[in-house]
Amino acid sequence: MAGSGRWTKRSRCTPGTASTTPRTSPGSAIARGGDDDPGGSPNGGSAPPSGSSAPVRSHPVKPGRALPVLLAAALALGSGPAGAQGVPARARDLGIPLEGTPGRLDAITDVPGVTVGHVTIVRGAGKLAVGKGPVRTGITAVFPRGKADLAPVFAGWFSLNGNGEMTGTAWVDDYGLLAYPITITNTNSVGTVRDAVIEWGRTRLSDAFNCCLPVVTETWDGDLNDIYGFHVTKGHVFRALESAVPGPVPEGNVGGGTGMSCLGFKGGIGTASRRLSDRAGGFTVGVLVQCNFGQRRLLRIAGVPVGQEITEPRPCYEGPGLDSARAAERCPTGVTRPEKDQGSIIAVVATDAPLLPHQLRRVARRVALGIGRMGGIAGAGSGDLFIAFSTASTGTPGEHGVRPVRMLGEEWIDPVYEATVQATEEAIINAMLAAKTMRGADGYVVPALPHDRLKEVLRKYGRLAD
Template sequence: MNPFRLPLRLGVVCCLLLWSLPAEAQSTQARPRARDLGITFGGQSGPNNAITDVSGVEVGHTTLISGDTRGPRGKGAVRTGVTAVLPRGKDGVSEDVFAAIYALNGNGEMTGSHWLTESGQLAGPVMLTNTNDVGTVRDSVISWAMKRGLEWELGLPVVAETWDGLLNDIYGFHVKATHAHRALDSAKSGPVAEGSVGGGTGMVCHSFKAGIGTASRKLPESEGGYTVGVLLQCNYGARHLFTVEGVPVGEEINDLRPCYTGPKKPSPGMFKDLPACSASRGDTQPRTPEGAGSIIVVVATDAPLLPHQLERLAKRVPLGIGKMGGLGGNSSGDIFVAFSTQRLKPPTGTDVAGVSTLDNERMTPLFEATIQATQEAILNSMLASDTMTGAESSRVYGLPQDRLIQVMKKYGRLAPPAP
C-alpha cells in the first residue's frame, strides 16, 4: 500500500474547504502520455488507449484535494479519492461478468474476493481508494445500489486499496459515501483521466508521483480482433529498479526523491527518515523504505473467456510489473482482477445461458497484450502526475519528462512520436 499524485506544479497546496474535481475537468489529458513520447511497449492500442476501449466499460473518479499541508493528523492535507470501474456501465451494473482474481503478494485488501473466486463471476463495479477508506467505499456501493433496488445483486462489493498515507492525511478518513456515489454516477466511456485523480490522487510509484493509469491493446483480426484494457492504481516500487523498455531509468534519474518541505519531519512511522527537500534533490541514496507500496490492476477484455482463463490473464499482469521493476515485495499488496464482457444472461424463459470460450491455443496474444498494456498504464500513471506536496509538508516529485526522453534516447530506445 503506497502514495503520490496531482496535476499541479506547486510547493504547497493549502485550501480551507474540501472539494472534488468535477468530472468535466477530468475528460482530457493535459500532459503527454507514453505513446505520445514514442514509448509504446509494442502492440496496437485502441482508440482511447484505455480500459474503456473494451465496449461497455465505464470509469468515474472523485478527486479530493484540500486542507493545510502543515495541519495535525486527522485535520491535515487531503490528497485522496475514489475510482469506479463498471464492467457493463451503469445501465448494466447488475448483470454479472465472468471474472477472476490473482494476488502476486497479498499485503492488501480487495473486498468481495471470496465470492468472486467461488462463483467465477463479478457483480457490480470495481472500486479503488485508499487503505483506510475501504470500509466506507464498500458500504457506499451498497447504499448506491439500494437507491436502484439492487442491494441484493450488489451485496458483496469489490473494493481494493493502496496506501496514500505519505501525501494524504489518511487517518482523517476523508472519503465519504457521497464521494463514492459521485464516482459511480460520473462513470462514462471514452477517454479516462489519469495521474492524481480518484483513488490514485495521493499515490507514489518508484518514488515518483503516480496514481491512476490506463492503456489498451487491439489484437489484429488474424488473432481474433479482441481488445484488452488495463486500469491500475500505481503505488509500488523502488527507484533503482525502475525500468522502461529495458532502460534503467531509475538509475539514471536517481535524485528527486520524496522529502518534506516544512520546519520539522513528518510524524514517526513508515517515513520517519524522510529527508528535508533542501537536501534531497542531489541525494542518490534511498532514504525511505522503497518498494513498500502496492498496485491494483483491473484487466478487461471482450474475448470470450471463462473464469479459469481470466485467472491465467491476471497471472500475466506481474510480468508487466516485473518488466517495470516491481518485485512484489513483502509489504506490497499486488492484487489483480480480470473480467470478460461476454454476455451471461440466459434467454428469456430459460435458466440456461449459452456462453463461448476461446481455445487455449489462442490465449498467448492476449497474454502479450496484457503485459504490454500493464507496462504502458504504469508509465502513463507517472507521466500524468505532477509534483505534489501533501500531509505534514511531505513532497513527491513528478517524473521529469524531459529527462526521461534524454535517458531513452541515450539507450537508443525512443521510437518516433505518434502522429
C-alpha cells in the same frame, strides 16, 4: 497494507506522530475536491463529469489570503520548485517504443461498455493535523458495462502479494461473477466505500442473489494524505459512481490515485489498451492501474534502467517548522534512507473476448509480467492485487436454468495474455508521466518523473530516436 507510509500496519507509530519507518512509495495527489463531504445521495446529483476540474465544493478565497491559498493549491496540483511539468503527456506522445497495437483511446474504455469515474479530494497544506488534513485522496470507479447494464459479468482475480485488500473476492472465486462496479480508494477508506456502493446498488440490483458483495480495493496514501482523518465519505462515493463515463480517462493525480507514488516518483492512475489482430479475433484488452509500488533504483522503461540514471530529485520536505528528522531531509537534499518495496499496485483488466472465470484468473496473473517489466518485485510489504472481467454475454437462462455461453478456445488465448502484459506496462508508464509533483502532509514533496530527462536517458541507450 497497500503502500508505504508513516503509519502502515508495519509501523509502531501512532497517528499524528513522526515515524522512523523508511519512506519507500510516498503517495501524492492532484486536486479536485474541496470539502470532506460533497453531500449527494445514492441517486446521484450534481457530480462533475469524469475528468473535470470542478471542485466537489468550492470555497471563496478570503481577502488578504489569496496568495498563500493559491500557492498551496499550485503545489498540491503539481507545480512549484520541486519540478513542475507542462501538459500531461503519455508514453506514445514521448515516442517511447512499446509493443502491440493500442485501441483508439489507448485506455480501458476502448473495451465497449466500460466506463470510469473519479472523485479527487485535495484540501489544505502544511503540518499534519489528524482529522483536518492536508487531504490528498479520492475514489476511482470502473463499470464493466456502464451504469445502464449492471448484469453480472464473468470475472477472475489474482493476488501476487497479499499485503492489501480487495473485498468481494470470495464471491468472485466461488461464482465467477462480478455484480458491482469496481472501486479503488485508499487503505483506510475501504469500509466506507464498500458500504456506500452497497447502498447505491440497493435499488439498482434487483436480484438479491447478486447483492451486497462489491469489489473494493486500495493502496496506501498516508505519506501525503491525512489517511487517519477518514476524509472519503459516502457522498464522494456516490459522485464517483454517477460521474463514470466512456471516453478518455484522466490519469495521474486523480481519483484513488491522488495520494500515490510509483517507483520513486509520483504515481497514481494510468490506463492503456491493446487491439488484437483480426486473425486473433479482433478483441480488445484494456488495463487500468492504481500504482503505488516499487523502488526507484529498479525502475525500467523500455528496458532501460531509468531509476539508476535519474537519481534526482528525491522525495523531500519543504517549509518551516520541520523537526530534526525532517529537516535532515529538506529539499533539495531529499530522503536518503534505504528504500524498501512496501508499495502496492491494483490492476483492473477488461476485455470483450468471451472468457470464462477460470480463463480470467489466468489473465489476471499476466498483469504480474507487465509489472516485472517496470522493475516491480512484489516485495513483502506490497499489496499487488488484480481482477479481470469479460464484457461478453454470460448467456440467457433457458429450460431448467441452462445458460448457453461462448468460450474462447485455449489455443487462442495467448494473444490476450500478451496484450495484458503490454497494456499493464504502458498503463504504469502513463500513470507516471501524467502525475505531477505533489506536496502534502508536513510539507512532504514527491517529485514527478521529469519528461525531458527521461527522453535523454532513452536516447542514451538507443531506445528513442533523435
